[in-house]
Amino acid sequence: MSRIAASILLAMLAGCATTAGYEALLQTWVGDSTDHLVSSWGVPQQEYRQNGGGTVLQYSRSGQIVLPGMTTYQAQTSYTNGSVSAVGSNGNMVNGTYDGTTTTYVPHTSDPTVIATRCVTRFTADARGRITNWAWEGNSCRAVAPKKTVVAAATPAQPTAYKQCTADQLRHGDCS
Amino acid sequence: MVHFNRYIAALTFSTAMCMSAFAATSPTTQDSTLLPKIGQPYVIELKKPEYGVSRCMLTPVFESDSMTVALSTDHVFAAGDVFVVVGSEVVDSTAKFPVRDALMKRASDESIQVKIRRAGKEMTVTAKCSDAKPFYDLLLEAGFAASNNDAIGCSDKMRAAAGLHALNFFPMHLAFQCGRLAGRIVGLADQAKAYYEVYEQLIRESQWSTDALNRNRATILTAVEALRKGNAAYLADDLKQQFDQALSAKMQTTASLGDGR
Numbered sequence: 001m002s003r004i005a006a007s008i009l010l011a012m013l014a015g016c017a018t019t020a021g022y023e024a025l026l027q028t029w030v031g032d033s034t035d036h037l038v039s040s041w042g043v044p045q046q047e048y049r050q051n052g053g054g055t056v057l058q059y060s061r062s063g064q065i066v067l068p069g070m071t072t073y074q075a076q077t078s079y080t081n082g083s084v085s086a087v088g089s090n091g092n093m094v095n096g097t098y099d100g101t102t103t104t105y106v107p108h109t110s111d112p113t114v115i116a117t118r119c120v121t122r123f124t125a126d127a128r129g130r131i132t133n134w135a136w137e138g139n140s141c142r143a144v145a146p147k148k149t150v151v152a153a154a155t156p157a158q159p160t161a162y163k164q165c166t167a168d169q170l171r172h173g174d175c176s
Numbered sequence: 177m178v179h180f181n182r183y184i185a186a187l188t189f190s191t192a193m194c195m196s197a198f199a200a201t202s203p204t205t206q207d208s209t210l211l212p213k214i215g216q217p218y219v220i221e222l223k224k225p226e227y228g229v230s231r232c233m234l235t236p237v238f239e240s241d242s243m244t245v246a247l248s249t250d251h252v253f254a255a256g257d258v259f260v261v262v263g264s265e266v267v268d269s270t271a272k273f274p275v276r277d278a279l280m281k282r283a284s285d286e287s288i289q290v291k292i293r294r295a296g297k298e299m300t301v302t303a304k305c306s307d308a309k310p311f312y313d314l315l316l317e318a319g320f321a322a323s324n325n326d327a328i329g330c331s332d333k334m335r336a337a338a339g340l341h342a343l344n345f346f347p348m349h350l351a352f353q354c355g356r357l358a359g360r361i362v363g364l365a366d367q368a369k370a371y372y373e374v375y376e377q378l379i380r381e382s383q384w385s386t387d388a389l390n391r392n393r394a395t396i397l398t399a400v401e402a403l404r405k406g407n408a409a410y411l412a413d414d415l416k417q418q419f420d421q422a423l424s425a426k427m428q429t430t431a432s433l434g435d436g437r
Contacts, residue, residue, distance in 0.1 A: 032365030
């Protein structure tokens with residue numbers, strides 16, 4: 001794959017996974033149970049019990065991205081000169097000089113760059129194990145935003161004005 | 177116990193299931209017609225006089241054969257128990273509502289002897305009745321509220337009904353939609369979980385036969401897909417697994433017994 005294609009791919013990937021996407025993902029857990037969270041995310045690296053009975057579950061992940069060193073080519077020119085002697089066809093010595101340059105390109109690669117990545121996510125749950133809040137820190141807390149089209153936002157339906165009747169009124173036809 | 181499964185099923189499946197899918201994409205337009213379409217069949221059915229009389233109701237939620245226990249909330253019955261005799265009346269498995277028919281003749285304050293078949297063995301238990309009328313009254317009033325697009329009124333009634341007796345699939349479905357539209361089931365995770373529980377109940381109520389499970393296959397798979405699209409893959413996988421396991425277990429039982437039950 002050419003460098004250009006790789007760059008485009010990286011740019012596309014970076015465009016999908018965002019911190020906003022990560023926050024949207026975390027938000028989907030609010031109201032859910034810690035049991036469900038652990039089933040999905042695994043056992044947290046740290047767990048803290050609060051005085052009020054709540055818990056804080058901390059998930060951490062770290063890694064590194066190694067950016068290979070850049071290779072540049074430096075020209076190295078060598079200069080050559082001197083004299084030569086030879087016997088000509090008439091038997092006399094012939095003397096001459098020469099003068100010239102030679103250029104070669106030598107690759108130089110810089111040291112690779114290592115970027116440490118870290119994402120720490122904390123979920124806070126109440127005493128009943130209901131997730132109530134979240135927080136994150138680090139430089140790699142990114143995700144693709146979850147689809148939002150699936151569950152309609154809870155918009156209380158507006159009832160039409162109607163006469164409220166008891167079951168017996170309904171059964172006896174007294175609810176006109 | 178809730179006996180009007182089949183009637184409600186026939187009336188609501190063609191509309192409610194499509195209209196009220198978890199994956200509603202246009203809530204403002206769909207939701208304005210959703211509750212009336214779900215609620216109206218409840219009103220039609222529950223206005224019938226047989227739901228307006230005080231009579232014995234037992235605690236289990238029955239499967240869709242109306243004689244196998246899908247869910248028990250006490251220690252008297254257990255899921256999978258099949259009612260054989262109620263009082264002195266043999267349960268007629270060919271009747272539409274075999275257990276209800278027997279309980280209609282019993283007062284709401286009686287204790288009755290019920291012969292059940294549990295794990296292949298018959299035994300007799302004593303069960304205490306409660307009054308069916310208040311429960312069905314609340315379901316009727318909930319359905320009436322829903323038919324008038326009153327999600328909050330419907331949700332209030334369904335909560336009260338659930339306090340009297342465990343709900344089966346169709347009332348659970350109505351309670352879910354009313355609760356969601358009343359703003360009482362909020363957040364993706366809560367909605368997914370409540371939705372999952374409705375369809376988990378449908379599997380429970382279909383476990384009495386491979387035919388019943390297969391009839392509901394498309395509905396269950398639609399729910400699985402909705403959960404998956406709703407970023408609830410864990411619940412989707414679990415629901416699918418429950419369905420596959422129920423079907424597999426029933427097929428093995430059927431093969432070993434050599435009949436359809």
